[in-house]
Amino acid sequence: MVRYLIGRYADPLFGVATGVAAYFIWERENATERPPGHTLVDLVRRKVGADAQPSIEVLSKAPAPAPRATARLI
DSSP states (O other): OOOOSSOTTHHHHHHHHHHHHHHHHHHHSOSSOOOTTOSHHHHHHHHHSGGGSOOHHHHHSOOOOOOOOOOOOO
16 A cells, blocks of 8 residues: 555645745755856756757767777676
């Protein structure tokens, strides 16, 4: 039998509310101020806004392969 902290439907809502509150505290009350354009809101605006559509040049470039390890583990 599963035990819930508050209730079956209240636990996920409580978790989301806690996460949202933690985000707002982090963004508003952080001791070290982030430079302009480096907040989560700015990132989302860049990704969702007009710059969200990548150009064809970006899509055609293949990512660089990851370097291989040369040492062998015994």
